[in-house]
Amino acid sequence: NAGVTQTPKFQVLKTGQSMTLQCAQDMNHEYMSWYRQDPGMGLRLIHYSVGAGITDQGEVPNGYNVSRSTTEDFPLRLLSAAPSQTSVYFCASTREVDRGYTFGSGTRLTVV
Amino acid sequence: KNEVEQSPQNLTAQEGEFITINCSYSVGISALHWLQQHPGGGIVSLFMLSSGKKKHGRLIATINIQEKHSSLHITASHPRDSAVYICAVGVTSGSRLTFGEGTQLTVNP
Numbered sequence: 276n277a278g279v280t281q282t283p284k285f286q287v288l289k290t291g292q293s294m295t296l297q298c299a300q301d302m303n304h305e306y307m308s309w310y311r312q313d314p315g316m317g318l319r320l321i322h323y324s325v326g327a328g329i330t331d332q333g334e335v336p337n338g339y340n341v342s343r344s345t346t347e348d349f350p351l352r353l354l355s356a357a358p359s360q361t362s363v364y365f366c367a368s369t370r371e372v373d374r375g376y377t378f379g380s381g382t383r384l385t386v387v
Numbered sequence: 388k389n390e391v392e393q394s395p396q397n398l399t400a401q402e403g404e405f406i407t408i409n410c411s412y413s414v415g416i417s418a419l420h421w422l423q424q425h426p427g428g429g430i431v432s433l434f435m436l437s438s439g440k441k442k443h444g445r446l447i448a449t450i451n452i453q454e455k456h457s458s459l460h461i462t463a464s465h466p467r468d469s470a471v472y473i474c475a476v477g478v479t480s481g482s483r484l485t486f487g488e489g490t491q492l493t494v495n496p
């Protein structure tokens with residue numbers, strides 16, 4: 276089925292470990308973005324991309340890296356995990372910025 | 388102050404009631420989105436609107452650009468409508484969404 280696929284669904288990391296959250300879409304959407312969702316707060320933008328080879332920072336980019344080598348994939352890298360990065364992460368994509376968004380199912384990350 | 392404010396934060400209703408969730412924003416927007424997040428965590432786009440009103444089944448979304456305000460209405464509410472409803476705006480200055488904190492709706496049978 277067409278959509279946004281996020282992996283893994285759950286992950287536990289130790290402080291200082293690194294990992295990559297995967298996000299892939301098969302709808303040929305140009306715009307992709309990563310958000311984190313924390314209790315009592317709205318989703319917050321981490322990084323976004325307006326097309327292959329182009330990325331930019333959102334509200335809370337520190338501690339995260341992204342790249343966009345293809346239209347389909349937009350991985351999020353945690354360089355050195357910290358407990359403050361415990362959160363639920365969502366990837367989303369859209370064809371154009373003023374179109375409806377499609378969200379992945381989320382990754383629940385716990386850093387201990 | 389958040390750029391997007393939703394009210395109420397929590398809402399409990401009886402099955403069949405008419406429900407209204409409000410969203411106010413303070414920035415220039417290109418579009419406003421209403422999203423639904425079910426207890427399992429997945430987020431689904433309900434509406435995207437930049438003016439007027441849209442209807443899909445029992446859901447109605449309206450927006451008043453001059454007042455910077457939008458409402459999501461649910462008619463004849465049902466327990467399966469229980470979810471978190473999130474308002475988000477597409478900011479005119481960039482390619483991103485800014486989100487409200489969400490409204491937790493519980494519909495009791």
